[in-house]
Amino acid sequence: MAKRKSNKKSRKKTSFKFLYWLIPLILVLAGIFTIALYINAVNSITIEKTKITDIRSFSSSGFTVDADVLIKNPSMLDLKAKRVDYKLTLGDNTKEYSVKDIELPARKTTQFNIEQEVGWGFTFDIVKDMLLGKDTNLVLKGNVIIMETPFVISIPFEEKFDMTDELTDYMAKQASDTAKNVVDTVKDTAEKIIDGIGDLFS
Structure with a gap:
């Protein structure tokens, strides 16, 4: 019985160690995938x-x-x-x-x-x-x-x-x-001169 219990404990420890490494690995891979997807999307513009x-x-x-x-x-x-x-x-x-x-x-x-x-x-x-x-x-x-x-x-x-x-x-x-x-300026000036001359003889 003692041996069976020790085997169960060792299996649990092994599974916990596996999960301990697996979860961070999944997160890292997910991060890399997300970055790669974003860069690919950006490069497609x-x-x-x-x-x-x-x-x-x-x-x-x-x-x-x-x-x-x-x-x-x-x-x-x-x-x-x-x-x-x-x-x-x-x-x-x-x-x-x-x-x-x-x-x-x-x-x-x-x-x-x-x-x-x-x-x-x-x-x-x-x-x-x-x-x-x-x-x-x-x-x-x-x-x-x-x-x-x-x-x-x-x-x-x-x-x-x-x-x-x-x-x-x-x-x-x-x-x-x-x-x-x-032209308008010259015309206005000429008209003023003519009017001035006309005033002199009126």
């Missing part, structure tokens, strides 16, 4: 399309850029981009912007909208290119940053928009308005 949809609201201070960046998340996990960093460049004038926390639902394409006011920042190079008949491009360039630690995962995007026609039209309009103002 792609930029479907980047497009500058409109250049509008021209004024002496600048203009407004509308653009769409389509971000596709084909995985089964709801993800979130830490931020989207982007910059708009016209000639050698560059402005940088950043938007935080972009939701990326599972199995969906998220449309990230850009509506940004941009100053002219005209430089000699832009004017020179226009006079030489060269294209003047507005460049949208950025990164969707999904992860920063323990390592960086980011997806780049870029789009160019030929602004030659828009710039030419705007400058022509400005020149026309300036010429009209000069």
Whole structure:
């Protein structure tokens, strides 16, 4: 009887030792699987399309850029981009912007909208290119940053928009308005002079 009891005790100790090692092992494997699943989901994110949809609201201070960046998340996990960093460049004038926390639902394409006011920042190079008949491009360039630690995962995007026609039209309009103002000023001045001369002889 004593031997049987000792055998039972030893079996219990063995089973407890087995569970003692098994449970942490399962947790570690589950953690590794979860991390691998997340990294795989993050790596599956792609930029479907980047497009500058409109250049509008021209004024002496600048203009407004509308653009769409389509971000596709084909995985089964709801993800979130830490931020989207982007910059708009016209000639050698560059402005940088950043938007935080972009939701990326599972199995969906998220449309990230850009509506940004941009100053002219005209430089000699832009004017020179226009006079030489060269294209003047507005460049949208950025990164969707999904992860920063323990390592960086980011997806780049870029789009160019030929602004030659828009710039030419705007400058022509400005020149026309300036010429009209000069003509109106000369006309008003001439009328005042004529009225003054008329008063002298009346």
